[in-house]
Amino acid sequence: MVRGQRLIIHIFFLLGNSYLFAGEDLSVKAEGVLGSGIGSYLTNSFLTGTFISLCIVFGVRFMLRKGVTLIPNGGQACIENLIDGLGGILEPIVGKHAFPRIFPFLLACFVFILLQNLSGLFPGIGSIGFRRNGHFVGILRPMNADLNATLALALVATLAWGYFCLKSVGPLGFYAHIFGNKADRNEIHISIYSILFFVFFAIGLIECVSILCRVISLSFRLYGNIFGGENLLHNMYGMSEFLTSGKFVGTDFYAMLLSFSPLLATLLDGILSKLGYFLPLPFYFLEFLVAIVQAFVFTLLVTVYMGLICNHGEEELPREV
Numbered sequence: 001m002v003r004g005q006r007l008i009i010h011i012f013f014l015l016g017n018s019y020l021f022a023g024e025d026l027s028v029k030a031e032g033v034l035g036s037g038i039g040s041y042l043t044n045s046f047l048t049g050t051f052i053s054l055c056i057v058f059g060v061r062f063m064l065r066k067g068v069t070l071i072p073n074g075g076q077a078c079i080e081n082l083i084d085g086l087g088g089i090l091e092p093i094v095g096k097h098a099f100p101r102i103f104p105f106l107l108a109c110f111v112f113i114l115l116q117n118l119s120g121l122f123p124g125i126g127s128i129g130f131r132r133n134g135h136f137v138g139i140l141r142p143m144n145a146d147l148n149a150t151l152a153l154a155l156v157a158t159l160a161w162g163y164f165c166l167k168s169v170g171p172l173g174f175y176a177h178i179f180g181n182k183a184d185r186n187e188i189h190i191s192i193y194s195i196l197f198f199v200f201f202a203i204g205l206i207e208c209v210s211i212l213c214r215v216i217s218l219s220f221r222l223y224g225n226i227f228g229g230e231n232l233l234h235n236m237y238g239m240s241e242f243l244t245s246g247k248f249v250g251t252d253f254y255a256m257l258l259s260f261s262p263l264l265a266t267l268l269d270g271i272l273s274k275l276g277y278f279l280p281l282p283f284y285f286l287e288f289l290v291a292i293v294q295a296f297v298f299t300l301l302v303t304v305y306m307g308l309i310c311n312h313g314e315e316e317l318p319r320e321v
Helices: 002-012 037-041 044-063 074-094 099-121 147-179 190-244 252-260 262-278 281-310
Strands: 129-132 135-138
Touching: 044 074, 044 099, 044 147, 074 099, 074 281, 099 147, 099 190, 099 281, 147 190, 147 281, 190 262, 190 281, 252 262
Parallel strands: none
Antiparallel strands: 129 135
16 A cells, blocks of 8 residues: 555656655755766756757747748747747837847747746656665756856856847947946036046946846856755655655654544544645646746846847937938
8 A cells, every 4th residue: 555655656746856866965066977077077957958958949840840821820829929928028128129139039048948947847857867876866957956057048148148239239339338428518517527437437347247247146046046946846755755654653743742632643644644645736836937937037137138238219219301
């Protein structure tokens, strides 16, 4: 009977952080699947990232296998709704002039990060692996649970920010936005205007530091939320294993309750042992929402950074002669 219950748990919860290594500490970094040396660079997070990337490429190709048609099929309709929905939110931020150039990158950024975040909930990721030196090593692990991956995403986003901003306003406009004198020469004396030049140049240096800090904030925010969610599910599996294996009867609380009311203690143990099977489920829905929110927040922040330079409001619209 107990073996049958454990088999149900393994089948029902063959997801994410896995009952298989519940109770063990999660590594804060990705682990090499081929041992030490050169093989350590082939990490479980890297394998997951590569696998999800290939799934995106072939998935989009499959959804548009019949080409773009006037009457869209299910796959084309899904992509069009994603483009319309996300585009409607991001276009006012970056401006109509720069939006057609920037949006493909923002769309790819959102979809890639979203699927990488959700990968921790896919069957087999984190639950299939092997033991090395008494420690369970998953063959696959969510890519964004590795700080190296989120740092790479932040660096790519920052480089893309610089590229699109330069394409939109040019080198002189880019320099003027960061270091330029924002005062109006016609409204203040030339001596004060000259002093303000050094003030705004110093502010530009501070702005450069804030730009570098964006890499840190983007990477740590994404990593912290995904790794924290991985730990949360991991702990919930550990608690599920604790409740369903009958270990609750060995606690001091159960002994105290047993001395007070044996019937109540037995009833509580029976309820908890059954609820333990479903304990991780609510947290799967929570992590599903976190995955969507964090992908959107990352994309939205990158969009705002670009819009601060690329969006000039009505100035970007062509004037009628």
